[in-house]
Amino acid sequence: MDALRTPEDRFENLADFAFKPNYISDLAGYEGLRAAYIDEGPVDADEVFLCLHGQPTWSFLYRKMIPVFVGSGGRVVAPDLLGFGRSDKPEDEEIYGFDFHRGFLISLIERLDLRNVTLVVQDWGGLLGLTLPIAPGVEERITRLIIMNTTLATGHPPSDGFMAWRAYSASRPDLPVGALMQRSTPHLSAEEAAAYDAPFPDARYKAGVRAFPKRVMTDPDMAGVDVSLAARTFWAEQWQGQSFMAWGAADPVFGLDIMNDMQQLIKDCPAPLIIRDGGHFLQEWGTEIAEAALKSFEAGVSARR
Numbered sequence: 366m367d368a369l370r371t372p373e374d375r376f377e378n379l380a381d382f383a384f385k386p387n388y389i390s391d392l393a394g395y396e397g398l399r400a401a402y403i404d405e406g407p408v409d410a411d412e413v414f415l416c417l418h419g420q421p422t423w424s425f426l427y428r429k430m431i432p433v434f435v436g437s438g439g440r441v442v443a444p445d446l447l448g449f450g451r452s453d454k455p456e457d458e459e460i461y462g463f464d465f466h467r468g469f470l471i472s473l474i475e476r477l478d479l480r481n482v483t484l485v486v487q488d489w490g491g492l493l494g495l496t497l498p499i500a501p502g503v504e505e506r507i508t509r510l511i512i513m514n515t516t517l518a519t520g521h522p523p524s525d526g527f528m529a530w531r532a533y534s535a536s537r538p539d540l541p542v543g544a545l546m547q548r549s550t551p552h553l554s555a556e557e558a559a560a561y562d563a564p565f566p567d568a569r570y571k572a573g574v575r576a577f578p579k580r581v582m583t584d585p586d587m588a589g590v591d592v593s594l595a596a597r598t599f600w601a602e603q604w605q606g607q608s609f610m611a612w613g614a615a616d617p618v619f620g621l622d623i624m625n626d627m628q629q630l631i632k633d634c635p636a637p638l639i640i641r642d643g644g645h646f647l648q649e650w651g652t653e654i655a656e657a658a659l660k661s662f663e664a665g666v667s668a669r670r
Contacts, residue, residue, distance in 0.1 A: 366460065368398055368453040369570050375563045376451060380556040382428045386451050393472045400469070401451035402444035404477075405431055410440035412509075413479045417470070418443070419488020419515070420577035421542045422646065423450025425560050429651030430485070437659055439483075444473055446489070448573020450564050461576035463589030467493050471500050483509040487647060488619070489577055491515025496589075496596040498604070510608045511658045513647040514619040516627060517593045517600075520585035526617040527581065534578040539568035550649045600631045607665050608634040609658040613643030613650070635661065 376386075390399045403424050414434040416427045424443040434441045445452040446466055455461070470493060474482070484507050486494040495517050498504045522528050534540060543562035547553045565571050582590045608631050612624045628634050638657050640650050647654065 366397065366455055367457065368455045370399065370453050371451060371564050371566065371570060375566060379425065379560045379563065380554065382425050382560065384424075384428075384431065388451075389473075389476065392469070392476055394468055395447070395472065398447055398453045398455070400444065400447060400453070400473070402442055402473070403427075403431065404440070404442050406435040406440040407438070408440060410438060412437075412439040412481050412483060414439050414441045414483045414485055414511075415474070415479060415494075416441060416443040416485040417487075417490030417494040418446065418449070418648075419490045419492075421449070421540060421545070421571075421574040422488075422561060423452075423564055425450070425563075426487075426646060426648045427485075427651065430648060430655040433652060433655035433659070434483075442477060442479060444470070445564075446573070448576075454564075454570050454573060456569065456572055458572045458576040461573050461580060463493070463580060463582070463587075463592075467496060467500075467589070467592070470494070470497060471503060474503060474506065480506050482507045483511060485511040487513035487515050488645065489515075492518050492581065492589075492593070495600065496592045499592070499595050499599050504599075508606045509662060510604075510606060510631070511654075512608065512610050512627065512631070513654070514613050514616045514624060514645055516619055516623050517597055517630075518582035518587075518589065519593050519597065520582055520587065520590040522583045523581070523623055524618065524620060526620060528583075530618050531578040531581070534575070538571070538575055540571060540574050542571075542574065546646065549644045550646055553649065597630060602632065604632045607662050609661045610634055610637040611643075611647055611650075611654045611657070612637045612639045613645060613647040614639055614641050615643055616645040616647070618645050 543558035547558040
């Protein structure tokens with residue numbers, strides 16, 4: 366498989382992101398592709414926070430949440446999906462399918478033997494991550510959920526805003542990632558916007574960026590619909606863990622109607638934290654969200670005592 370690797374000097378002096386990258390090149394089913402992930406906090410921590418990014422971001426998106434989770438005594442694992450961040454980037458857009466990325470996450474969870482996992486998801490991190498509990502051997506590993514603007518794609522367009530985003534993305538094969546992030550999150554600094562550009566020296570590195578909007582399952586025959594439908598049943602009927610939801614009310618792609626559907630779907634999901642000026646990339650308001658999630662979980666535990 367032909368893949369590009371972003372030069373390491375592109376990641377020097379990142380704003381507020383001094384976390385050490387970890388690499389794995391022999392992941393089962395993905396041999397020869399080097400994947401990167403952040404792994405902070407005690408390896409033997411009682412709780413693991415698995416933080417999954419979407420398109421066109423990478424683990425840098427979680428820089429405001431990681432210290433809060435580590436400060437609570439937890440371990441934080443934040444992978445860069447293949448095609449993003451420090452991970453290798455296959456050049457063929459056809460490779461970037463639902464099963465390719467879902468299989469990668471399952472293999473990584475098993476390889477790192479992650480247990481007592483708090484699943485933290487947004488965007489494609491949710492489209493993929495919310496299906497993980499129905500994978501054999503994974504369900505018992507996931508005990509809590511933090512969900513931000515995302516959905517389960519089950520064969521129909523999630524919103525007019527998403528369809529507009531898909532068309533916009535398709536018209537820009539060299540999508541200016543940093544500029545997009547700054548428009549979506551106006552409080553980003555120039556240095557932070559540059560960090561979102563760092564993985565992509567030029568358009569050749571953006572096969573994943575181009576492919577992901579096309580892969581959202583808007584047609585019943587698309588790969589991943591059956592798994593996502595089964596996942597809806599799981600979250601509605603079988604889920605036994607704690608949940609916390611945060612909504613970015615200013616998100617034009619996965620807006621309040623979608624998030625209300627997800628809140629109603631997830632069994633015993635409490636009322637959400639609504640960030641009124643929060644956009645699609647809600648982790649940029651991450652300190653407040655992470656702190657609120659931990660308080661909610663602790664309150665839930667106390668209520669059961």
